[in-house]
Amino acid sequence: MNELLVLTARNMLEAAVIALVFIVALFIGSKVLPGRRVELSDSEGVTRNFRLNGATLLVVTLIVVAVLYGLDWLAIGDIQTRFFELFIVANVIAFVLSGFLFWKGQPSVRNSVVYDFFFGRDLNPVYLGIDLKFFSYRPSLIALAIFNISFAIVQFETYGRLSLAMALYQVFTLIYVVNYFQFEYGMVHTWDIVSERFGWMLIWGDYVLVPFFYCIGGWWLIHAQNDLTIGAAIGLIALFAFGFWMFRGANQQKHRFKRQTNIEIWGKPAEALDGRLLVSGFWGIGRHLNYTGEICIYLAFTLTIGFESWIPYLLPIWLTCLLVHRSIRDERRCREKYGELWERYTQRVRFAMVPYVY
Numbered sequence: 001m002n003e004l005l006v007l008t009a010r011n012m013l014e015a016a017v018i019a020l021v022f023i024v025a026l027f028i029g030s031k032v033l034p035g036r037r038v039e040l041s042d043s044e045g046v047t048r049n050f051r052l053n054g055a056t057l058l059v060v061t062l063i064v065v066a067v068l069y070g071l072d073w074l075a076i077g078d079i080q081t082r083f084f085e086l087f088i089v090a091n092v093i094a095f096v097l098s099g100f101l102f103w104k105g106q107p108s109v110r111n112s113v114v115y116d117f118f119f120g121r122d123l124n125p126v127y128l129g130i131d132l133k134f135f136s137y138r139p140s141l142i143a144l145a146i147f148n149i150s151f152a153i154v155q156f157e158t159y160g161r162l163s164l165a166m167a168l169y170q171v172f173t174l175i176y177v178v179n180y181f182q183f184e185y186g187m188v189h190t191w192d193i194v195s196e197r198f199g200w201m202l203i204w205g206d207y208v209l210v211p212f213f214y215c216i217g218g219w220w221l222i223h224a225q226n227d228l229t230i231g232a233a234i235g236l237i238a239l240f241a242f243g244f245w246m247f248r249g250a251n252q253q254k255h256r257f258k259r260q261t262n263i264e265i266w267g268k269p270a271e272a273l274d275g276r277l278l279v280s281g282f283w284g285i286g287r288h289l290n291y292t293g294e295i296c297i298y299l300a301f302t303l304t305i306g307f308e309s310w311i312p313y314l315l316p317i318w319l320t321c322l323l324v325h326r327s328i329r330d331e332r333r334c335r336e337k338y339g340e341l342w343e344r345y346t347q348r349v350r351f352a353m354v355p356y357v358y
Contacts, residue, residue, distance in 0.1 A: 007084070007085060007088070011082070011085050012085055012088065012089070014082070014085070015082055015085035015086045015088070015089045016089045016092075018082070018086065019086060019089045019090060019093060020093075022139065022143070023093070023139050025061075026057060026061070026135075026138050026139050026142065027128075027130065027135065029053075029057045029060060029061070030051065030053065030054075030057060030130055030135055030138060031128065031129065031130060033053040033056045033057055033060065034053060034056065035051045035052045035053025035054075035056060036051075036052045036053075036185070037049060037050065037051050037052070038050050038052060038185065038188060040188050040189070040193075040194070046123075046124070048124055048131060048188075049129075049131075050131060050134055050188050052184050052185055054137075054138055054180075054181040054184045055178075055181040055182055055184065057138060057142070057181075058138075058141075058142055058145070058177070058178065058181050061142055061146075062145070062146075065146060065149075069153075076146070076149065076150045076153055077150055077153045077154045077157055079146065079147060079150040080150055080151065080154050080219070080222070083147075083212075083219075086212075087208070087212050090207050090208045090211070090212065091204075091208055093207055094200065094203050094204040094206075094207045094208050095200070095204075097203055097207075098117060098120075098199060098200040098203050098204070099117070101120065101121070101122060101125055101132075101198065101199070101203075102116060102117050102120075102121060102199070104125075105120070105121025105122045105125070106121050106122055107121075116199070117199060117200055118199055118200050118201055119196075119197050119199045119200075119201055120196075120197035120198045120199025120200070120201070120202070121197065121199070122197060122198060123195075123196075123197050123198070124193075124198065125198055132198060133192070133193065133196075133198040133202065134187075134188070134193060136198075136202070136203065136206040136207065137180070137187070137206060139206070139207065139211075140205075140206040140207065140210040140211055141177050141180055141181075141210065141211075142177070143210075143211035144173070144177060144210055144211045144214055144215055145173070145174060145177045147211060147212075147215040147218065148169070148170060148173050148174070148215050148218040149170070151166075151215070151218035151219055151221065151222050152166055152167075152170050152218070154222050155221070155222045155223075158222070158223075163221065163224065163227045163228075164227050164228045164233055165221055165224060165227055165228045165304040165305065165306070166218075166221045166222075166224075166304075168228065168233055168236060168237070168304050169217055169218055169221055169301060169304040169305075170218075172236075172240050172297070172300055172301055172304070173215075173218070173301060175244070176244075176297060179244075179248060183248065183251070183252070186251060186252070186255040189255060189258060191330070213315065213318075214298075214315060216311070216312050216314070216315055217301050217302050217304065217305055217312045217315065220305050220308075220309065220311070220312045221304065221305055224305060224306070224308060225308065226306050226308060228304065228306070232303075236300050236303055236304060239296055239299065239300045239303070240296070240297060240300035240301075242293075242296060243292075243293045243294065243295070243296025243297040243299070243300060244293065244297055245293070246282065246289055246290070246292060246293030246296065247290050247292075247293030247294045247296070247297060248293070249281070249282060249293075250281070250282035250283065250289050250290035250293065251290050253265055253278065253280070253281045253282060253283060254278060254283065254290075257270055257272070257278045261275060265280040265281040266280070266281055268280065271284070273341060273344055273345055273348065274341055276338070276341065277338065277341060277342070277345045279345070279348055279349060283349065284348075284349060285349070285351070285355055286349065286351050286352060286353060286354070286355055287327070287330075287331070287345075287346070287349050287351070287352045287353075288323075288327040288330065288352050288353050289353065291323040291324075291326065291327055291353055292353045292354060294319070294323065295316060295319060295320050295323060298315055298316045298319050299316045301315070301316075302315055302316050323353075324353070327352055327353060331352070
């Protein structure tokens with residue numbers, strides 16, 4: 001552990017090169033790899049163009065990493081020993097990019113430097129034809145996948161095998177990342193893309209929080225002393241499958257309804273209040289069950305570790321606080337947007353995230 005905390009100028013320079021090459025390579029890939037294009041009008045009425053080639057970019061990146069590792073040109077397990085240097089570099093990149101976009105951005109939104117820097121001045125800044133906000137999910141989640149894979153390789157190289165807990169953790173996290181890019185066409189309709197300005201809050205979340213914090217479970221599993229029983233593994237698979245079904249199912253239902261209102265959900269014609277607010281499927285049970293499903297997914301990630309330490313549980317605890325707060329923000333925005341219709345909706349769908357509880 002001590003060697004992980006030794007920071008030298010050379011190590012920092014190497015970490016900076018690794019991070020920048022990684023981000024630039026993904027940027028170039030986003031620019032040149034084939035992918036379906038979609039157009040979307042944001043909350044300011046500006047039409048944005050997105051190229052949906054994230055899945056291809058993910059596959060190409062993992063193939064390149066695998067080939068380099070197989071040729072002994074890339075010691076992917078060394079990523080663990082460079083973790084803290086990369087973490088520092090990622091913070092520097094996040095602050096530099098936030099400062100650059102603040103400097104180049106539109107005039108002040110709230111006449112507050114702190115507010116503009118934190119939340120951003122521009123809604124969807126574009127560089128060389130690439131929407132930077134949409135792009136930033138790619139280094140975020142692809143780096144998360146590579147970090148997790150590196151932890152599995154370290155465990156295998158150290159002990160000659162993967163524990164059941166590590167194998168299950170790898171399957172869960174890889175499914176989550178792959179499905180994000182599979183569902184990338186739905187991401188362009190999310191609140192973050194359509195209405196959230198691109199400032200330090202989202203930038204730091206993409207380049208630091210997600211890749212370095214969301215992988216804490218994989219880090220902890222490398223040298224975990226206790227493995228999962230078969231019964232516990234089956235239970236975690238059930239929890240992950242249930243959360244994934246709820247998370248992705250709710251988002252998919254909403255996305256399909258926004259594109260075409262006369263659809264079927266769970267074998268019945270979709271029902272909506274005044275043709276605007278969906279009250280079928282998950283959206284007739286709870287107003288934010290997609291958030292509940294996501295919490296179940298991250299809880300399944302963390303429970304693979306067992307109860308050797310409380311530290312990995314910071315992730316689902318933090319995510320729960322974040323999503324409950326976001327649900328409150330969503331409620332406020334929807335009440336302002338829909339007025340009396342939203343009041344009718346809340347009377348029809350009484351619970352937010354947990355039926356009969358909240």
